[in-house]
Amino acid sequence: MASNNDVNTAPIARERLASACVCCGSDDLAASPAILMPFVAHRAFGWAPVEIDESWGLKTIQSGMAYSICKTLRCRKCDHLFCDIRFSDAEMNAIYAGYREEVYVALRDHYEPGYAKRNEGLVEVVSYKPAIEAFLDPYLQDPLTILDWGGDTGSNTPYEQRRTVLDIFDISGKDVVPGARVVTLEQATSAKYRLVICGQLLEHTPYPSDVLAAARKAMDAESVLYIEVPFEAIMQADVANRETVKRHWHEHVNFYTPSSMRGLLESGGFEVLDQGVLEISIGGGNARILQVACRLA
Numbered sequence: 001m002a003s004n005n006d007v008n009t010a011p012i013a014r015e016r017l018a019s020a021c022v023c024c025g026s027d028d029l030a031a032s033p034a035i036l037m038p039f040v041a042h043r044a045f046g047w048a049p050v051e052i053d054e055s056w057g058l059k060t061i062q063s064g065m066a067y068s069i070c071k072t073l074r075c076r077k078c079d080h081l082f083c084d085i086r087f088s089d090a091e092m093n094a095i096y097a098g099y100r101e102e103v104y105v106a107l108r109d110h111y112e113p114g115y116a117k118r119n120e121g122l123v124e125v126v127s128y129k130p131a132i133e134a135f136l137d138p139y140l141q142d143p144l145t146i147l148d149w150g151g152d153t154g155s156n157t158p159y160e161q162r163r164t165v166l167d168i169f170d171i172s173g174k175d176v177v178p179g180a181r182v183v184t185l186e187q188a189t190s191a192k193y194r195l196v197i198c199g200q201l202l203e204h205t206p207y208p209s210d211v212l213a214a215a216r217k218a219m220d221a222e223s224v225l226y227i228e229v230p231f232e233a234i235m236q237a238d239v240a241n242r243e244t245v246k247r248h249w250h251e252h253v254n255f256y257t258p259s260s261m262r263g264l265l266e267s268g269g270f271e272v273l274d275q276g277v278l279e280i281s282i283g284g285g286n287a288r289i290l291q292v293a294c295r296l297a
Helices: 038-045 089-096 102-111 115-122 129-139 185-189 208-216 258-267
Strands: 029-036 050-052 064-066 068-075 081-083 144-149 163-169 195-199 224-230 270-282 285-296
Touching: 029 038, 038 068, 038 089, 038 102, 102 115, 129 224, 129 270, 129 285, 163 185, 185 208, 195 208, 208 258, 224 258, 224 270, 258 270, 258 285
Parallel strands: 144 163, 144 195, 195 224
Antiparallel strands: 029 068, 050 064, 068 081, 224 285, 270 285
């Protein structure tokens, strides 16, 4: 008999440049040229933009600024929008080490003047934790043990009063809130939790199915997986050929729709319990996020 963690789905190939949808696996993709934003290219690859002029002696290359190129891909099956570049583990560590700390902020402010000021609002504790709890309450059982996958410091993890365990698995290396414990991947996947959280994570992840496959190991039949990702403005609008509109990529290398998220989860062996869109205020502005609660199928 197969266990809860056995999923009979074909794995999505891990490629440097994606040739199939990272959510549903379809190879029916539309493509359009784009650039990788200089901050991300610098952090991941050590590549800085350069200005090409006559002194370069490139007779068939026009003068001007040279940036790192990439492609925007759109899955025609599930409508997922994503960057073709899929970062390695080492490159992800380079991008996110010391996330939003001094060195990170200084370099990003260099490429994106004004970011340091915006960052002050972005690091605030989120105000919508009660809405997360209301969304999840119908599906959770006590004692409430929580694994926050990519949870940073744990300051944005819900259920401060109800939870009995808060373990955090994150690559940022930051200190965590009192009562929380930083765990390794081995520790996280060798225990079982009532609630596994992947909040504001899968938009950054080169192969989100890898995260879900690992998260399954921390779950049993009573566990709930909660996912939230930005519902980007371009994904909300009725836009034909979105790949031709999305011309640049930053840290968010995946733009989800409700259908692409459902495709990702179902292909990973999860049953969707609830899915919705939440209006939030963050960084002095308004935004929408996709929320999903699911369990092992």
